[in-house]
Amino acid sequence: MTIEEFVSQPGRQHIPRLHLDEENGSTCLHVSMFGLEGEITKSILNILKTQLNHPWPTYGDVDEDIKKMWFKTFAQDFNWESGHSPKVRRAFDIQANTSYQNHIYAWKQKWKEGKKMPKCLNPEVWQGFIRYWSMDETIFISSQASTNRRSEHGGKGIATYNGGSISIKKHEIKKMIANGGVAPDWIDVMKTTHTSKKTGQIQDPIVGERIERIKLQKMEQLTQFSQNGSSSSIDLPHEEIHRLCVEEIPLTKGRRSGLGSLVSQDRSISSAFLRDNELIQQIQDLNRIVKEKDEAVKELKQQNIKITKQFTEIQTTLSQLQSFISSKFP
Incomplete structure (x- = not known):
């Protein structure tokens, strides 16, 4: 088969x-x-x-x-x-x-x-x-690979990922669901997937440094907007934060360390943002449907209580009528 x-x-x-x-x-x-x-x-x-x-x-x-x-x-x-x-x-x-x-x-x-x-x-x-x-050959290959990994990471140890077996993209989706359909920005996702549960600190020093630089650039832009008299938003749009992430994190072997599959060489920020917006809209629509169904169930329960009360009153009336008839016609 x-x-x-x-x-x-x-x-x-x-x-x-x-x-x-x-x-x-x-x-x-x-x-x-x-x-x-x-x-x-x-x-x-x-x-x-x-x-x-x-x-x-x-x-x-x-x-x-x-x-x-x-x-x-x-x-x-x-x-x-x-x-x-x-x-x-x-x-x-x-x-x-x-x-x-x-x-x-x-x-x-x-x-x-x-x-x-x-x-x-x-x-x-x-x-x-x-x-x-x-085997000597295996030991040599393992030692060489370890040396290469350290050199590619700026000599600051091996790259560390704290997201477990779940991909960075899936962590993004889980956080979006937990937030009621509100997508997290990529800074938040990187912090989630690189923070040690034991210490509460970002374990990968390279990722930690990049996050701090991105946050600094974000604050500089917000300060500039404030000085220009703009008060339309208390935070940068996600698309702008994502652009800062891409500019800060270099492309290595077709990927950007710390971002995983969130973005790649052939995926533009705009298309990523639009795709996330579509997913957000789908989640919001589902939440709306669930809310409507909850309200319908609540209304049915109220109607059921009202009908039960009316039925009880009818039963009481019938019982009284039966007693009256029995007393008049024994």
């Missing part, structure tokens, strides 16, 4: 349905119900825990047949339009590659610290990883 036939089977309506969000030529997976974004990561993690039977150094080294098997397992947890299967597979590979890389790194740190093998791993697979990590 092909994957297209599998996802087209009846009885899968209750399974969370994935939608494709294509942006800048890339495809991202989203769940149709808010709050389930993490289920994609959990599903892939469970696959790695239960079906990893060989110490592949990277996800790219995994046999294609194994990847197909993992994708079919993934299809047991999620559903999608059968015609979208090739695009979902590409998006799955991107997510799986990130998850695989993160867990291989975490397992390697356990080994370097002398900790026990992760319970989810097959002992033979664990020993295979240890042999690979102990």
Whole structure:
């Protein structure tokens, strides 16, 4: 049975349905119900825990047949339009590659610290990883990569991201939902995704410095507007703040560190702002519909109370009438 036939089977309506969000030529997976974004990561993690039977150094080294098997397992947890299967597979590979890389790194740190093998791993697979990590070539490549990362970050340590497994764009959407449809500016998003929960401080020094410079430029513009007699707004428009972010953060390998997929080389600020406005409008429309339904439910409850009261009065009257008739005609 092909994957297209599998996802087209009846009885899968209750399974969370994935939608494709294509942006800048890339495809991202989203769940149709808010709050389930993490289920994609959990599903892939469970696959790695239960079906990893060989110490592949990277996800790219995994046999294609194994990847197909993992994708079919993934299809047991999620559903999608059968015609979208090739695009979902590409998006799955991107997510799986990130998850695989993160867990291989975490397992390697356990080994370097002398900790026990992760319970989810097959002992033979664990020993295979240890042999690979102990190879002179592997040690050299790892050391060189670490040096490169530090040099690319201005010699101020490795770039740190505190947003967990959730992308920066998803954090932006979550904050927008929490704010009742009001989109956060990119300064707020960068602070959220780079602030340590333990210390409450921005952990990446480069990102922290950039945020402070952007905030300073923002204050300078607000001061200038105030001096010019403008009092139409107490803050800069989001589009202007986003422009400051793009100007401050250099483009490196097609991305701007700290902004993630919020903006890229081929995405203009205007188009990003307009797309966010469309999403805001959709959320506001949904909130309005929910409010209208809540008001309708409230009105129905009031009508129900009124009808119940009238019914009780009728029952009392009938009871009194029955008593009167019984007394007159025993």
